[in-house]
Amino acid sequence: MIRTPRDLLGYAYSPIPNHYESLQSIKSSFHLANPYKSQPINLSFHLENHCASSKPINSSEFHVRQQKLAETLHSLNASAYIAEPGASAQYFGNISLTSWKLSERPLLLIITPVVVDDKVKANISILTPYFEATRAKLLPVPFDSVRYIEWAEDANPYEIAAAEILAEGNVFMDDASRLFIFDGFRKALPRAIISPVPPEIKELRQRKSEAELDLLKCANEATLLAIRNVHKRMYVGMRESEARKMMSIALQEVGLQNGGCLTLFGENAALPHGSGTDRELGEFDFALFDCGGNLHGYISDVTRTVILPQSWQQIPAEHHKIWNIVQFTQTVASRSAIAGAIAQDVDTAARSFLRQTGYDTYFTHRLGHGIGLEGHEEPYLRGGSLDVIKIGHTFSNEPGIYIEGKVGVRLEDCFYINAQGRPVFFTEGVGGQAGSPWDP
Incomplete structure (x- = not known):
């Protein structure tokens, strides 16, 4: 059945259903010895x-x-592709910023195409400082015959690399490369055209393989499970910093590394990235959790805005209405995000629905970003983006309403475009979208 805008508005504006009986069962699963006093945090979840x-x-x-x-x-x-340690070097050569920190002395991944028996093959070289060569050779680059180009302290590393790879024509530098790296190669390769990578190369990393999608699914599922467990241990009077600490522990226990969480209580959530304070959770507050972690290099990103069970009847009716509107806005956006759609049109679909509710001016950021080896990467779901959504693309879907000094609600689930060109939430395996403010 096709819903009209009036139908959609009716759904979003419908009165909060009477969930009293189900709420009692939810409340019984929460460990709140005294919800009105600050409690010591149990630092183990045993997840x-x-x-x-x-x-x-x-x-x-x-x-x-x-x-x-x-x-x-x-x-x-093109005669070469060059990248510093980071997401792209990690994608093509397993060289991350964790395995090699950036410094003023460049270490570079250089990939060149060669034709052997009418077949194109890849050659991989690593430009490394001479005194770091032994350590560079310990990098787990997945290639059978890596060539190491060493440069001494008194030498020009770009001239050394240029002499070895003899690059002419187009040389593509990864977008994340620092400006002095670009300048060094432009001077050392006067006959080459040094430029950022074109869309054809960007797309290689943007469209995820099944193995990548599996990692992103597990990471996002684990993040949501961690949020749910921390939600069960929340209590009136706890501080945002205490919730962050709990989330960090929970994310580690469910299998993620470098996990972290933006935790915002009450009106602090009306500032999408927080106020810098350490607010206590009040009896009538929403609590916003924007969390993520790392699974074998792949990043998760999940946001939930929740309440305590005993706050259900005390939360202002408008706040409940806002939560429902944000939840349905996420659904509207998801229905628009299909293969062949233009990225800006998905963002527009979310804003068009919000405009009919009267809350569109309170949605102050883009709808979503790409996600993979970086928490925020191309392509983006934002106004002005003419990127075409394709199979294998991955995005966040995170509408929000932020009324400063009053209330902020954001819900976020990342998704991918499956082989049929349809969007699928990474959190679907553990329930998908939030069901209600007390059922994240």
């Missing part, structure tokens, strides 16, 4: 490692990535 069976990307997938890059470079008449 199951949700991602214990997940495996990092294997060597064969790295080889496929390198081969696709070499073929793309060849088709674009």
Whole structure:
């Protein structure tokens, strides 16, 4: 059945249903010895490692990535691709910022296409400071014959690299490369055109493989499970910093690394990135959790705005209405995010619905961002983006309403475009979208 805007508004504005009986069962699952006094935090959740069976990307997938890059470079008449340690070097060469920190001395991944027996193949070189060469050779680069180009302290590293790879024509630098790296190669390769990577190369990382999607699914499921467990231990009088600490522990227990959470109580949630205070949770407050962690390099991002069960009847009716509107806005946006759609049109769909509710001016940021090896990456679901949504793309879907000094609500689930061109929430395996402010 096709819903008209009036139908949609009716859904969003419908009175809060009488969930009293189900709420009693929910309340019984919460451990609130005295909900009106600050309690010591139990620092162990004893959660199951949700991602214990997940495996990092294997060597064969790295080889496929390198081969696709070499073929793309060849088709674009490019002689080299160059990246500093970071998300792109991690994608093509397993060199992350964790394995090699940036400094003024460049270490670079250089991939060049070569034609052997009419077939394009990838060659991989690592430009490394001479005194760091031994450590560089310990990097787990998944390639059979990596070439190491060493440069001494009194040498120009870009001239050394240029002499070794003899690059001409187009040379593509990863977008995240620092300006002095660009300038160094422009001077060292006067006959080459040094430029940022084109869309054809960006797309290689943007469209995720099944192995990548599996990691993102598990990471996002684990994040939501952690939020639910912390929600059960919340109490009136706890501080935002206490909730953050609880979330960090819960994220680690469910199998994620470097987990963290933005926790905002009451009117602090009306500032999307917080106020910098450490507010106590009041009896009638919403609490916003925006959390994520790392699973074998892949990042999760889940947001829930929740209340305590005993606050259900005390929360202002308008706040309940706002929560319902944000939840349905997320649904409207999801229905628009199909393969072939334009990114800005998905953002517009969310805003058009909010405009009919009268709350559109309180949605102050883009609808979503890409996600993968970085928490925020291209493409983005925002106004002005003409990117075409394709199978394998991954995004966040995070509408919000922020009324400063009063209330803030945001709900976020990341999703991918499946083989049929349809959006699927990464959290679907553990329930998907939030059901209510007390059922995240």
